Amino acid sequence: MQMINTLQPFSEFRNKESKYYLLPFNFKSFLSDQELLVNFAGDFLIVERGTAERVVKREITVDDDIYPDLVSNYFISEKQYPPLLDILATKYRTKKSFLDEFTALHIFVLTLRCNHACKYCQVSSVESRTPDSHDISYENLDYSIGKMFQTPARNITMEFQGGEPLLIFEKLKYAVEQAKTLNETHTKNISYVLCSNSTLLTDEILEYMLANSILLSTSLDGPELIHNGNRIFQKNDSYQTTINHMKRAKEILGEDRVSALMTTTKLSLNNPEEIIDTYIENGFSSIFFRSINPYGEALTDSIANYSMDEFIQFYKRGLDYIIELNKRGIFFVEEYAGIILKKILTPFTTGFVDLQSPAGIINGVIVYNYDGHVYASDESRMLAEKGDYYFRLGHVKDDYSSIFYSEKVVDIAKHWANEALAGCSDCCYQIYCGTDSVRNYSTQGDLEGFRPTSDFCNKNMSIIDYLFELMYQDEEVFQIFQSWISKKDN
Structure with a gap:
């Protein structure tokens, strides 16, 4: 008896009009000819240089190999409200779960x-x-x-x-x-x-x-x-x-x-x-x-x-x-x-x-x-x-x-989220990083600081850059890093 494959190719489920909606993400150049895209929940893709511009200009088509990755990793959506929006919200809420208990x-x-x-x-x-x-x-x-x-x-x-x-x-x-x-x-x-x-x-x-x-x-x-x-x-x-x-x-x-x-x-x-x-x-x-x-x-x-x-x-x-x-x-x-x-x-x-x-x-x-x-x-x-x-x-x-709820705390709170700081709000590493209001105040004279001359920014951007480079260029390093997270001996 001959088996009949009833599964349909991915192309059958694509939006035939190649119309999609942008979801929030930041990007930066990566190595010599690539880009790193990171969405606001921390998912990332390493893609060819120029991909971010093509995404924003709606030039990515359903036939592009990158298309399903952009959809599944929440960089674009085929509908104005993504069908799995609750999952995306859960991912972001998990990233911010340190706030749950104060x-x-x-x-x-x-x-x-x-x-x-x-x-x-x-x-x-x-x-x-x-x-x-x-x-x-x-x-x-x-x-x-x-x-x-x-x-x-x-x-x-x-x-x-x-x-x-x-x-x-x-x-x-x-x-x-x-x-x-x-x-x-x-x-x-x-x-x-x-x-x-x-x-x-x-x-x-x-x-x-x-x-x-x-x-x-x-x-x-x-x-x-x-x-x-x-x-x-x-x-x-x-x-x-x-x-x-x-x-x-x-x-x-x-x-x-x-x-x-x-x-x-x-x-x-x-x-x-x-x-x-x-x-x-x-x-x-x-x-x-x-x-x-x-x-x-x-x-x-x-x-x-x-x-x-x-x-x-x-x-x-x-x-x-x-x-x-x-x-x-x-x-x-x-x-x-x-x-x-x-x-x-x-x-x-x-x-x-x-x-x-x-x-x-x-x-x-x-x-x-x-x-x-x-x-x-x-x-x-x-x-x-x-x-x-x-x-x-x-x-x-x-x-x-x-x-804990004084006017001073309210004033400090106006400057402690990197999502709202110049130089951080559009940074590719925003979700992986943080902000240090005390250090900004002590070294740069105000709670917000100035990213181009910030040691805090320089250190974290340089280290995160290096970690991505090491993972991308050496599969063995990626496996080592995975073992660090689980803290299990190889």
Whole structure:
């Protein structure tokens, strides 16, 4: 019996008149002879140079090979209202889902005192023997915790910072116990994070962290010469002390409960491979290449005096080395790239507040400072230590609404969405990027900033460009990037 194929070719379902409607998308030139098209939900196509113009001029016909891709990826629609409009809306809503719960990250600055004198210190910390006027009071700590529980978010993170918060570990314990008690009524899902240089860790502290599921985030700038050159501590032994205590923390807490953050300085620029190797030698499977932020001591110390272009070259060289390691079977992730790749290659968002629009300040993070004042972000309180209080939203004793819904917040909100900023509104990478109102204000004099001279823009555009180029030119790299997103070993 002869089988008859009843399936019709795609051409039978095409709009015979070649009439179509444009859906929102941006584009840019890509490599030498191509273009990158990205729609407002983050779907992308890499096409021949000139395709965007042909699409806009309605010159694409149903016989063009690109036609079904343009339709299925929501760049054009054969009907004025796409039949799958709800799916497109869902994709966009998913990209913006970080807004669903409002402020989820609550940073408690327990003290400004520190036992290090890091050359790039962004928080303007003070010497550890300074009087305790730089420590948070129990009263302000109670008010701060109360404010945290007023957030509508169901999943919240309680992050302890300094200075060095372990200088007053008793107040950290108090905060955790108080939060646990109040949560018997509020029933939120709370995560705890301790940001520490780790040099004051003891087994007693680590056992408490284990019992209360407190994550440790520490600092590791690379090999001994770089780390000690950046982070001044006692007899210049910050590196070895940190390594010893970090290893002990992993033994007690577990490998996956300890993370490290590196800060790039002039000492780092010519040594990305050595820095990565140091992380691998100490049992880490990832690194976050972090550039200097222009706050605190980082504004004046020569160790922080490098250009964003220099950082970008450092970043690319480090990323190339990491890719080579993966090709050799060593699973290792560059975390900043991983965050961006998740936004490019999946329909999902991330919790990374620096790449959000509307901006992560207030929407994603709030800071309760040691003196009781509330700030829009960690960088905001860094500005305050140098005498600029623009992003101070109030005091922990104030009403919740007067802090989070004040006229100042309304004014900030007018400038925190990249969809409405000149130079961002028509940028191809808008949906993958974010906006940094605090950095704009501190470096360029206003909340909106100026994209052609913005380091924030230069960094993110350069990195996203490079990620697309690497994926497009090497299928093996694309597979490596996919593995980073799933965090599964090859």
